Amino acid sequence: MSDFINESKIFSILESSVNPDKGEVREILSKARECKGITLEETGKLLYLEDKELLEELYEAAKYVKDRIYGKRVVLFAPLYTGNKCVNNCLYCGFRRDNKQLHRRTLEIDEIVNEAKAIERQGHKRILLICGEHPKTDVKHFTKAMEAIYKATDIRRINIEAAPMKVEDYRELKQAGIGTYVIFQETYHRETYKKMHPVGIKADYDWRITAIDRAFEGGIDDVGVGALFGLYDYRFEVLGLLMHCRHFEERFGVGPHTISVPRLRPALGWGLDKIPYPVTDEDFKKIVAIYRVSVPYTGMILSTRERAEFRDELLSLGISQISAGSKTNPGGYEENDDHADQFEISDSRSLPKVIETICDKGYIPSFCTACYRRCRTGEHFMEYAKEGEIHEFCQPNAILTFKENLIDYGNDVLRQKGELIIQKALEEIEDEHMRVETLKKLKQIEEGKRDLYF
Ligand code: SAM
């Protein structure tokens, strides 16, 4: 049995964190502003913040950390569901095997390529392959899909969110060019996990919690984690996830590349009658801000599970990557089928609309995939990120990839807004040499040259 999620330690931290002292909270927040992270005990105290004034101070600290490390960039991607057949029966999921209302389908490779092309036509460069756990969607399904997509499209980074695999399977994914391997533990609380996953391979908590260890062993050094909020007490989940991150740092010398923050949504044919531990918007904001200050160097991903205006608000608190124009059913970009969705989407804006809002808020959309292509992943990425250099380094790439996007997919309104944001982002590059280089490359992109990232 895996032992790196120490439940009794989590409960004891939580017990001693109730009603945190104002002075102590302020000390923690001032430490957080050093951008070096905080201890689990300190995170525990922040999780019990209720005082409005202190909450505002937490949000300010999170904004500061986000700005200092990530700047104004927002990376965009789209999920591509390749199949919704599943051997598991996770009570919260529309794909669970007992859901008889669901139209089941596994896409053939040419259908996957068509979906990738449809996503590319929206303007995306980065996709996330997702599916249920099923013999039809095994490792070969993913490697063939990746090979075909990289060959037939200009998609530059393919991430995968899939059920746990064996070390040799992860090795194959690495060889086929996976970007980030993403897997959510769902809940770090064993008893709740058992209740939510009554049958199937996923019933085994330990097989799932050790998946990322095997991914590392198979050579994948770029991984993403997440807890599904709504299944159990969010405070427990945040500490559980951070403990999971500590384990990677101790064992492999590197933390996760990203943390996702999925919040449970109703799903057609799910096996629950209500959300067991509802998380309010205020709590959700707190979670995002606390992750941001606890692990400042880890990217944070928000999906279309959240409403448009709320997503916009969360950007300033620490989210660095969002999906846009998403569909959650296999084949969804080419055709609509409400009876094949995994869960209900809350933000159905198109990618151009999301880009426009990002610009209106003073952020710069980024379609950069350079980290992966230039081997700046895992440990190497952390070196950049931990130093805060990621800001200087990724800003030019955001500018250049956004410029490409505007040229290839922009309309008049977007181009006008986008150029203003690009100018502002250029001015923010402090290093003179870097700014001049970026300007040069911008001109080259205007002349039709491509792939000029650092
Ligand atoms: N089947 C694989 C697995 O379970 O690891 C791949 C990922 S599954 C298709 C994607 C994720 O969606 C799950 O890990 C879960 O956290 C999330 N999910 C499932 N049902 C959901 C719901 N009703 N609302 C929000 N997220 C949900």
Ligand code: SF4
């Ligand atoms: Fe299957 Fe994943 Fe949904 Fe569970 S969460 S039912 S494993 S698709």
